[in-house]
Amino acid sequence: MSVTIEKPNAPMRRPKKGINWEKWGWIYMRVSGIVLVVLIFGHLFVNLMIGEGVKAIDFAFVAGKFANPFWVVWDTALLWLALIHGANGMRTLVNDYATKATTRMVLHGALLVSTLALLILGTLTIYAFDPCPAGSPADLLPSFCPAV
């Protein structure tokens, strides 16, 4: 007994040429996710568990961390990996729940603009930061600032 298989009705779709961005997005979520577990658990442990925890966080605390290249690298990686991970996750939700093409376009545009703006703002916060601004009360500044 032989079985005849009908030819499929749908024409064969040729694979699209060029970079498969969705695949790289999928890979990015997993790779950045693993790194973020380490970066965020470390961030939370140092800022919330050690010493006085959240009570100790003020301008001098942040200035002290940014004076250390270790935390500069840590926080830069945290900013870029986390914000892009989050924005790409939000893009997934927009694709799932925004059914109208215009809504999707507006939301994707808002994600792109806000992500770029916050990446620039955040990077400036880490690198264009003055730990000892002139004219500020000394008791708010980190101890390494020169006395005026």
Place this chain on the structure above:
Amino acid sequence: MWSWVLHRITGVGIYFFLLVHILDTALVRVSPEAYNAVIGAYQTPFMGVAEVGLVGAIVFHAFNGLRIILVDFWNIGTQIHRPMFYGVLGLWLITMLAFTPRHLMNVFGW
């Protein structure tokens, strides 16, 4: 399905916190007074308790994300996704039992 729903909800929550957190940290470039005033709002008892919720969301998203990676790449991952989800809940509970008392001690000065 619940792991999927929780992953989405915690993801969105963490995302919006991240937006605010980048903006509040950027205040260090405005002035020490501006930063201290805004960060002081995080140091109230109410926000201290809310931070337990934030950390709970982050810890769940982290462990469940690692479970998703294991489902994707481990050859028996799809067969044991359910026991792994109970593992996520167990690890979440252990982590929160370690975090919450210490954090609340800091918040309330116990």
